[in-house]
Amino acid sequence: MRIKKNMNLNEIIVKYPETIEILKNNGFKGLDNQVVLEKLKEITLEEALKLKKINIDSFLILLEESIGEDKVLEDKNAITLTGLLPCPVRTPLLEKFQNFLHKNKDINIKYELKAASAGLSWLKDDVINANNLDNLSDMFISAGFDLFFEKKLMGKFKEHGAFEDMTDITEYNKDFIDLKDPKGEYSMIGVVPAIFLVNKEKLGNRDMPTSWEDILSPEFEKSVSLPIADFDLFNAILVNIYKKYGDSGVEKLGKSLMSSMHPAEMVGSNGPTITIMPYFFSKMIKENGPMIAIWPKEGAIISPIFMLTKKNKRDELKKIVDFMSGEEIGNIISHQGLFPSVNPKVKNLTEGKPIMWIGWDYIYSNDIGEIIRHCEEIFKKGTEL
Incomplete structure (x- = not known):
């Protein structure tokens, strides 16, 4: 089991946000409150369940089932997908993705898509520790200017032309036309x-x-x-x-x-x-x-939700890229999460509302990592x- 009874409640929620609904349904309140979450670092799952007189073994099984299964393969030829998904839409996106993989059994993939609340630090560590392109995940999905534009992070691979926008979208949604990367390296699914x-x-x-x-x-x-x-x-x-x-x-x-x-x-x-x-x-x-x-x-x-894909894995990634950038996923993030989609077939609920975007010219002519630190x-x- 991934969840242990001696884990504190905060650790469980941050690592497995899918468990929040189960905890709420069993009387745990205030889980949306940061002050409460800090307090939950001081109590283990076992201690909390004893106070509520809930059977520990049964509840562990219930929590474990709520997490769902990330597909983990030992096959060294498996492509890898890593990233963060916005909390309000992570569960429906994962369900759609798992259904997609079930229908496309030829796709050999290992993936880890955490909730945005988990933060970027673990992703950055993976990128920092990837000393060469082969050690880097084949595909990333996440928001984050510093992760994608910091020269010490993705920048060290981008300089060598490692990435390619593989989507077939020639022009983004009419509200976001200027978000399309003119160099064809980065792609987006929404903002x-x-x-x-x-x-x-x-x-x-x-x-x-x-x-x-x-x-x-x-x-x-x-x-x-x-x-x-x-x-x-x-x-x-x-x-x-x-x-x-x-x-x-x-x-x-x-x-x-x-x-x-x-x-x-x-x-x-x-x-x-x-x-x-x-x-x-x-x-x-x-x-x-x-x-x-x-x-x-x-x-x-806006903070764009970027999609970054290795150029040398185009054949293996193309189906996944088409799915993630498609209308079905676009409708989920736009209508359920109010994160407008860049897909031109999606009718965003924010249609016609203005946005502020720093622009690709500014990104490519400046060191964004240094600007953020400044x-x-x-x-x-x-x-x-």
């Missing part, structure tokens, strides 16, 4: 948009913020919650603000920081005046409540002022 959630009760006599420039104004200092724990989205925000407003803009963003909260906490009425969050979490707003979702007028800053220093300086 994570960042919007504002404003607490009207805490706004006072200040005007409703409708733009990123408003967020940076002095009247909203110490009034904003930012998704700092969501590294890929936070980095996208930093880089976009830096491109548009320079060092002063990043410093002002730091000044605006009131707190860093998990999106599930942000929607409560006890949160800050403004919360910057993935569009998906706007679903949690209570009707007629104090919170209102604002799509920034100059565009929601922005982090300036942002920290702003938080201390």
Whole structure:
């Protein structure tokens, strides 16, 4: 069994987010709250189940069954797929993928697709430890500017022309035409948009913020919650603000920081005046409540969900690439997760809404990894002022 009774609850949830629903159904509350999750590091599964008088052996089986099976092969010829999937759509995506593999038994694959809440560190470690292309996974799916553009990470392989956009999509969805990589190396399946959630009760006599420039104004200092724990989205925000407003803009963003909260906490009425969050979490707003979702007028800053595939494994990967970039997956991420799809056949619920994207010209003419590190220093300086 992958889950042991002496594992703490936080460890289980982070490693196997599929277990959350089982835990909730058996009386475990507050699992969307970061404070609660921190506390769960102090209690083992066995201790928690004893308190609730739940049979440990039976519950272990129940949790194990909820995880599902990642296909693990010893065959050295198996292609490898690694990545992170957005939490709200990971389960339906995995189900579709497993059905796809069942119908395509000729595909010899080993894959590990964790929930985005697991963070990028394990992925980065794999990339750092891959000293040559053969040791690197054949395919990656994830958001993350630093992972894909950092010269010490994917950059060291990209410089040698290791990757290729294998999708047959010649032009992305009409809302995202300029997201298509002109060099044909990176591909995408969708984007994570960042919007504002404003607490009207805490706004006072200040005007409703409708733009990123408003967020940076002095009247909203110490009034904003930012998704700092969501590294890929936070980095996208930093880089976009830096491109548009320079060092002063990043410093002002730091000044605006009131707190860093998990999106599930942000929607409560006890949160800050403004919360910057993935569009998906706007679903949690209570009707007629104090919170209102604002799509920034100059565009929601986006963190693309990238797909990176080895050029020398085109024949083995093509079916998987077509599936992952297809209309069926596009509809899942767009309609269930509110992560707009780049597939031109998908009708996104965010159709017509503007986005902020740093652009490929900017990516290819700058060291994005260095820019992120620079922005982090300036942002920290702003938080201390």
